[in-house]
Amino acid sequence: MTAPATPAPFGARLRRAMDARGPLCVGIDPHASLLDAWGLADDIAGLTSFTRTVVDALADRVAVFKPQSAFFERFGSRGLAVLEDATADLRAAGALVVMDAKRGDIGSTMAAYADTYLRPGAPLFSDALTVSPYLGYGSLAPAVELARASGCGLFVLALTSNPEGAEVQRATAADGRTLGAAMLAHLAAENAAERAAGSPLGSFGAVVGATLGDLSSFDLATGGPLLAPGIGAQGATPADLPAVFGPAVRDVVPSVSRGVLRHGPDAAALRAAAERYADEVRAAVGG
Ligand SMILES: O=c1ccn([C@@H]2O[C@H](COP(=O)(O)O)[C@@H](O)[C@H]2O)c(=O)[nH]1
Numbered sequence: 001m002t003a004p005a006t007p008a009p010f011g012a013r014l015r016r017a018m019d020a021r022g023p024l025c026v027g028i029d030p031h032a033s034l035l036d037a038w039g040l041a042d043d044i045a046g047l048t049s050f051t052r053t054v055v056d057a058l059a060d061r062v063a064v065f066k067p068q069s070a071f072f073e074r075f076g077s078r079g080l081a082v083l084e085d086a087t088a089d090l091r092a093a094g095a096l097v098v099m100d101a102k103r104g105d106i107g108s109t110m111a112a113y114a115d116t117y118l119r120p121g122a123p124l125f126s127d128a129l130t131v132s133p134y135l136g137y138g139s140l141a142p143a144v145e146l147a148r149a150s151g152c153g154l155f156v157l158a159l160t161s162n163p164e165g166a167e168v169q170r171a172t173a174a175d176g177r178t179l180g181a182a183m184l185a186h187l188a189a190e191n192a193a194e195r196a197a198g199s200p201l202g203s204f205g206a207v208v209g210a211t212l213g214d215l216s217s218f219d220l221a222t223g224g225p226l227l228a229p230g231i232g233a234q235g236a237t238p239a240d241l242p243a244v245f246g247p248a249v250r251d252v253v254p255s256v257s258r259g260v261l262r263h264g265p266d267a268a269a270l271r272a273a274a275e276r277y278a279d280e281v282r283a284a285v286g287g
Pocket of ligand 1: 255
């Protein structure tokens with residue numbers, strides 16, 4: 001019996017997708033207020049229709065999607081079934097799925113979270129997962145290990161887009177670094193071997209908000225991608241990206257949820273909104 005082919009690492013697949021479709025990530029966040037604005041009920045039928053509309057309109061043209069798990073979980077098992085179908089359909093259309101579930105726990109529980117999202121064949125199998133390192137970076141080890149084996153990636157919360165994040169992420173650790181800087185350093189170490197082997201991008205990314213202003217005091221050159229939420233509803237714009245990220249801007253995956261979704265339910269309007277953001281990103285960062 002032949003062994004299953006080793007999948008290409010997430011970082012390499014992400015760079016390819018960014019080159020082919022542009023770096024924009026569209027978040028799928030079915031807020032109750034958006035369901036209402038789309039003329040849908042805040043129930044499982046509304047959630048299904050909303051999600052199907054976004055997938056059908058954008059799956060073949062956007063590089064990365066970031067479903068926000070919370071908005072599906074609030075409908076229980078039937079909401080998760082909608083998320084499973086959307087994840088599979090997006091991937092089948094050639095897009096990458098970053099599951100925004102922000103998981104983080106002690107290592108033995110983290111292993112179960114890793115199985116949920118990063119084990120091939122799992123119902124919610126995704127290309128990458130957002131994780132929280134604030135139980136200690138080492139607690140993420142089972143997810144790092146399974147991501148490597150499965151050709152998946154992680155996005156570790158380093159410097160989040162919300163103003164409250166600074167209380168934790170800019171606090172100083174015993175070695176004098178901020179916690180955010182320490183997380184970036186862990187990721188650089190994680191990506192080093194992959195980059196040394198010639199991969200154009202490591203598989204272990206950081207979440208760094210586009211809302212944060214000048215970040216030149218942080219070493220953002222981790223060798224991996226930088227997922228940048230905060231564009232649109234939270235006030236950042238694609239034009240801010242070069243000033244926020246400096247030379248690391250070429251590794252940024254700018255993420256927009258409500259800024260695109262508020263243009264639905266018309267598919268052409270959703271496509272036009274995503275296209276406008278993609279054009280603005282291109283104008284700001286080149287490519
Ligand atoms: O630092 C972070 C990390 C994650 N998020 C998530 O991204 C989207 C943002 O939605 P918008 O509608 O574009 O504001 C949402 O799912 C957040 O949970 C973030 O905003 N900041």
